[in-house]
Amino acid sequence: MTHLWVDASSGASGDMLLGALVGAGVPLEVVQSAVDEVSPEPVALRVEEVRRAGLAATRVHVDVADSQHHRTWRDVRGLLAGHDLARSVFERLAVAEAAVHGTTPEEVHFHEVGALDAIADIVGACAGFAHLGATSVTVSPVAVGSGTIESAHGTLPVPPPAVAELLRGVPTFAGPGRTELCTPTGAALLTTLATAWGPQPAMSVDAIGVGAGGRDPEGHANVVRLFVGLAARAxxxxxxxxxxxxxxxxxxxxxxxxxxxxxxxxxxxxxxxxxxxxxxxxxxxxxxxxxxxxxxxxxxxxxxxxxxxxxxxxxLTKHALDREIVVVEIGGQRVDVKLARHEGVVVNAQPEYDHVVRAAATLGCPVNDVLTEASALSRAYLGEAP
Incomplete structure (x- = not known):
């Protein structure tokens, strides 16, 4: 099974992910063809080999003519008919933008994220991931940056509100530098594509792509790394x-x-x-x-x-408490009780429900009555030490 690991420890954006995919072996023609299918205006992709903090990386430029269109989610959804994964990414963006601006997804106007280059980033990245045929995608904790940025809405804190909304429930950290490291497009792509979050899992790596962002700051490499390989049989x-x-x-x-x-x-x-x-x-x-x-x-x-x-x-790493079985009697019927010990002390005592049901049937009593009595007898073991 093909597995992908995305190293987002320096942040993520749509063009960085495009560069990582091309660097990992996705043909540019695959990406360009997908973009051509949906773009309402001409978009050209070109590849440049660059260095970021001394690391060789691939940068994919998205060349578009000036466009004055600010498209709504309804407009974008129409363009993406037949491209379910890309549409899911944009829908996630629309929901996040609606939440932070107090409107509905249908009325969201994609300003920075809605330009033609963002459509190209999302459609192209989804086509690249599909080309690799991954059955699972693990993403590292995401660096979001810190400080402030200027946007169409004025000065915003980092992470910007849409990024913070998109990354709810996702492991994140500030990361290097005082600037924006993760864009809304990057956050939407990662949260849509990820099947798990965490460090690189056990896998046999066949290809590595390093995708460059447009800036080359001092102190860290402004890149996303993509590892492609086979997941190890645990x-x-x-x-x-x-x-x-x-x-x-x-x-x-x-x-x-x-x-x-x-x-x-x-x-x-x-x-x-x-x-x-x-x-x-x-x-x-x-x-x-x-x-x-x-x-x-x-x-x-x-x-x-x-x-x-x-x-x-x-x-997985599993931590299990030491267990043992004791027996309590209710109306002459034996009911097993499972004890769990932590550092030798009983911290949990639960009667076996099947035994409770069997005892209730034999005694002709309601199950709840037998369960209540068994639970009361079980509590006597709590706190017991060897």
Whole structure:
């Protein structure tokens, strides 16, 4: 499976990502062709090899004629018909701009981000990522910069409000220098394309692209790095592994049987998360936690039991408390209680629900009554030390 890692530790912009993609081997013709399909006015892309803080890098120039058009999201959406990924990026921009300006996405006028070069950056970058055929994209914590910048709305703090809105919930930091390091276009692209956030994962790197921004400041290289390669099979390392896939075409009545099959195949846990996919389609993310010995069997069960045609995999670090089982009695019925210890002290005591249900059925009592009594007996173990 092809995996991409984006190093945004010096920030990110649309043209930097374009340069990284071309530097990693995406033909310029692929990018230019995608831009030509949607651009309402002539746009020419050209490549320049440059240096940033002594590093060789690729800069992609977007050459456009002067244009007085300030397009709304409705205008841009019409241009991007048939380009779902690029449209998702611009929609994310529209929602963020609407939030910071107190309007609706339909009425947002793309000033700095809405010019032809931004359309070219977004459409071209999406075409480049699609050309690489990545099944997963990890993005490092994003450097956003600090200080202030001048915009069409006057002096703004860094990160600008739209960037701050786009990067909600994303790991960020100020980074080097007192200037804007991450643009709205860059933030929208990263948050749309990323399937995970963090340092470079275990992978075999085949190609590296270094994309340059227009400035060459002292003290740091104004670049985005893109690593392209094969994700390492975490199961060979013996650690826990998270398997995930997004599914929008499975009869929901089947899900209980799917989860049961994954647990039967050896998953230590399996669960569903409701999500909303492109074109507003409701869907679920299926997740399974496995160890090295059961990974292959659980993969096979996912492909056999569901309609997915691909999986994402992430190695995990897991911290588990020491556990033991004790027994309490309710009306002569035995109920197991699971104790969890931290540094030898019991911090959690939970009755096994299946045992509670069985005891309630035998005693002819409501399940809630038996559960309440079992929970009260279990609490006596809290704080117990060896």
């Amino acid at each position: 199961s060979t390392g013996g650690g826990p592994l998270l398997l995930e896939c997004n599914i929008d075409d499975l009869d929901p009545r089947v899900w209980p049987a799917v989860i049961a099959a994954l647990l039967e195949a050896g998953a230590s846990d399996a669960w569903l998360t409701p999500i909303l996919m492109k074109k507003g389609r409701p869907a679920h993310t299926l997740s399974a936690l496995v160890d090295s010995g059961s990974a292959d069997a659980v993969r096979a069960a996912i492909f056999r039991q569901t309609t997915t045609i691909g999986l994402r995999e992430q190695p």
